[in-house]
Amino acid sequence: MRFARELGFGELAAREVALSVSELVSNVLKYARSGQMTLQRVSGARAGMQVIVEDDGPGIADPQAAVADGYTQGRLHTGADAAWPRSSLGLGLGAVKRLTDSMLIENRPEGGTKIVICKWLPPTSSGAAQR
Numbered sequence: 001m002r003f004a005r006e007l008g009f010g011e012l013a014a015r016e017v018a019l020s021v022s023e024l025v026s027n028v029l030k031y032a033r034s035g036q037m038t039l040q041r042v043s044g045a046r047a048g049m050q051v052i053v054e055d056d057g058p059g060i061a062d063p064q065a066a067v068a069d070g071y072t073q074g075r076l077h078t079g080a081d082a083a084w085p086r087s088s089l090g091l092g093l094g095a096v097k098r099l100t101d102s103m104l105i106e107n108r109p110e111g112g113t114k115i116v117i118c119k120w121l122p123p124t125s126s127g128a129a130q131r
């Protein structure tokens with residue numbers, strides 16, 4: 001959050017970044033044994049922030065499906081679904097997708113998952129802090 005604020009993100013956008021990162025990190029804790037997070041400033045025409053969260057876990061079999069709300073542990077659950085696991089809502093990746101401007105999910109060649117998210121600063125802002 002502090003990093004996002006330093007880059008010029010407003011309070012709300014910085015909280016959105018923090019929530020996204022915590023969802024991704026919680027998945028690493030849930031599904032993998034170890035992982036790492038990298039925060040990067042993106043400069044140039046499109047300025048903003050990039051966060052990479054990768055791990056050495058089992059990877060995500062169907063990354064596109066996994067972003068759907070209600071998709072958890074290998075299948076999509078709906079409201080009336082009695083088999084919905086109590087431990088997981090399956091809303092994490094969908095929320096991250098909505099809270100960020102781009103999201104890339106990859107299975108690493110060496111195994112594990114790599115997720116790259118970007119959030120852009122508003123075009124008018126040249127690093128000046130906003131509300």
Ligand SMILES: Nc1ncnc2c1ncn2[C@@H]1O[C@H](COP(=O)(O)OP(=O)(O)O)[C@@H](O)[C@H]1O
Pocket residue numbers: 027028030031032055057058059060066067071072073074087088089090091092093094113
């Ligand atoms: N880092 C990861 N490694 C392996 N599988 C993952 C990882 N992150 C997410 N998944 C898979 O994608 C599904 C959806 O993730 P998410 O939306 O965060 O829901 P939840 O964590 O509540 O199940 C998970 O249930 C899991 O099967």
Ligand SMILES: [Mg+2]
Pocket residue numbers: 023026027091092093
């Ligand atoms: Mg999750």
